[in-house]
Amino acid sequence: MEHKQPTYIGPEQIIDKRKAYFYPCTQHFYQKPPQLVRGSMQYVFDEQGKRYTDFFAGVSVVACGHCNEEITRESVRQLQTLQHTTTIYLTQPMVDLAERLAEVLPGDLRRTFFCNSGSEANEGALLLARMYTGKSDFISMEGGLHGRTNLTMSVTGIPMWQTDPYLYPGVTFIPRPFDHKELHAQLSENELTPAARRSLEALQAVLDAKGDKIAAMIVEPIQGNGGIIVPPKGYYREVKKLLDAHGVLLIMDEVQTGFGRTGQMFGCEHFGIVPDIITMAKALGGGVPIAAFASTDTIAAALSKPSASTFGGNPVSAVTALAVLDYIERERLVQRAAERGGALKSALLELQQRYPAHVSDVRGEGLMLGMEILADNPTRGAALVDQILEQMKDNGILIGKNGLNRNVLAFQPPLIITEDDVQSMVNILDQVLAQIGESNVS
């Protein structure tokens, strides 16, 4: 069969077309964006054949690599067998995936509702919490990002992502268990930083004042967009105790942290707790849209009115997700994320030692790592981050950026990344930071 090849028009024209056909909200990292036409495991290639190592993985999506042959073979086979039926028929792949998720999810979270995006999974989880508790309102955390529907945007704690002028007013934000002034506090296992204690006090105060109205608290176990924020180990145990005492559910948004990213299957496992509801997306489909929220039998029983998503649990997505889970298990990607992430973090910490004038912090778990640039002058830090991203891209490395001030470099590669890839990326970053240092002597 002959395939129609798309015509590639070049970076300048792409920028013109972006201006002509998209909304001005369209986000882009680069002044000269690479025109990517092909992907193979940890690499992507532009139209000239130039290779880039992808240290952002489509924002934590392609955990098993781009166009992983073993996975795409299954997707293609399903595309050619049964592409779509209404999910009301409960096809075998959808049932198999739900059963498989029940095995990998922590605790008794075994009921799954399939949908198509992180926003939709979080919207569904918030709705489920309302139905179960009979209460309307929510607690969220400053710096959290949960989606772009009205309710998920209302619980998003990053002003730049709160576009809708009519957000749901019944959301109270508590501060993050994080403070730059406490960056290198050495904590014992159950010790909390002063910032974590302040955050818990704020939570207690909200619950005392309006716990009878609050259905759930939603939180990312480790904040992604907020700048890779890892709470102290004991923090969520205290959160869960306080919420339980007020009949408030804990929803963990594992859209970024799920499926091995942080060196555990789910981010919550770092903190020794099981939330009442977990939401998932991104890595689950390895690049094919699929998302889900999961809860216990008891909580799930509250969602008894008809509710269905046309594409949620579609056979192609479900078969792909099953292949992703098989690959993660067989290739021990969760352990690999922990090991490779540990090595990458050590290398980034060494760079921090070498460039203390610019690198303020290195943090994260597994292969979800952040390097903060100029924490005490974040506006300049954000400008430097843009320069670093552009230079890394010119040298064949794609990394991300995040943080409330967009001054945090993000390293979230496919979990299959090799030691050599890590070493080459670190060498290039070393050179780029050295150049930045020379041209930005303060």
Ligand code: PMP
């Ligand atoms: N939650 C988290 C933690 C996310 O990082 C994102 C997207 N970056 C979302 C929810 C929204 O997911 P989606 O874009 O698939 O709607």
